[in-house]
Amino acid sequence: MPPASQILDRNLHIRRIDTYVDPVAPRERAIITHGHADHARPGHGKVLATADTIAIMQARYGDDCAGAFQAVDYGEPIRIEDVTVTLYPAGHILGSAQLLIEIGGQRVVVTGDYKRLPDKTAQAFELVPCDLLVTEATFALPVFQHPHPADEITRLLASMRDHPERAHLIGAYALGKAQRVISLLREAGYDRPIYLHGAMLRLCALYQERGIALGDLRHATEASKADLAGAVVIAPPSALKDRWSRRLPDPVLAMASGWMSVKQRARQRGVELPLVISDHVDWPELLETIADTGAQTVWVTHGREDALVYQCRKNGLVAEPLNIQGYEDEGEEE
């Protein structure tokens, strides 16, 4: 029986079955945790993932973006030789999964990206006990303590009341964040049409087809200036400052991102109304999750590895940074 730390190497390669988790380079066999571009790449031979993740990959990269797809349900164990792999919800975006790998009673969990707060656009996070935990560290510094997203939406609605003639243009990544902002607005009782940049339409439609209620969504480019006065418009962050936004009536520039807790970033982007809405755990939730899994060994990836490794060691765990090449450290999509 191999110790847990030999089941997987530091490139997230499951040696026994020659399968990579979220590989950056094309591989013969890959398990994909979720559809964000730094995890899901086109060009693999065989891809195992949730049906939602496969649908997202096909929507973004084309139906034949992998040689073959195998869709698995959450909690459904798949046995390959003497290895069992099972996906569990990660609570990050639609279809996002943590991966449990079991060999001879040893349990390794790769979290992918995750959060524990309820989110109607993602299946709810499940805690998976393990011996070795490979965790993301996007917001792994003590300064990152995210406010409750409902409070951020309350600030947005207040700004809309204060500026009834202005459009509110919200920058949000097209996969995950845009749908979450819409869903949070609906949850807060906002039932007017929400206008979308063209880059958002397809993924929002995919969420709706897959059972996520987002209400009345319209293409902003087809709306009149009068329609857009006082309206919510959602666009990719890159569109906030370009020609596209000039047609909106005196827009209030907002941006929904975990990074908006860093005031300097909001200022750099010219964001008037920063909304701290994160799809990742914050620092206290990271530490709590690591403790809850019971893992004695922790590998850290995707972000601020060093601070988390230091804290884990202080808590008596064996911890290491992975420093995998090719992951975007700032999280173009988060």
Ligand SMILES: [Zn+2]
């Ligand atoms: Zn992600």
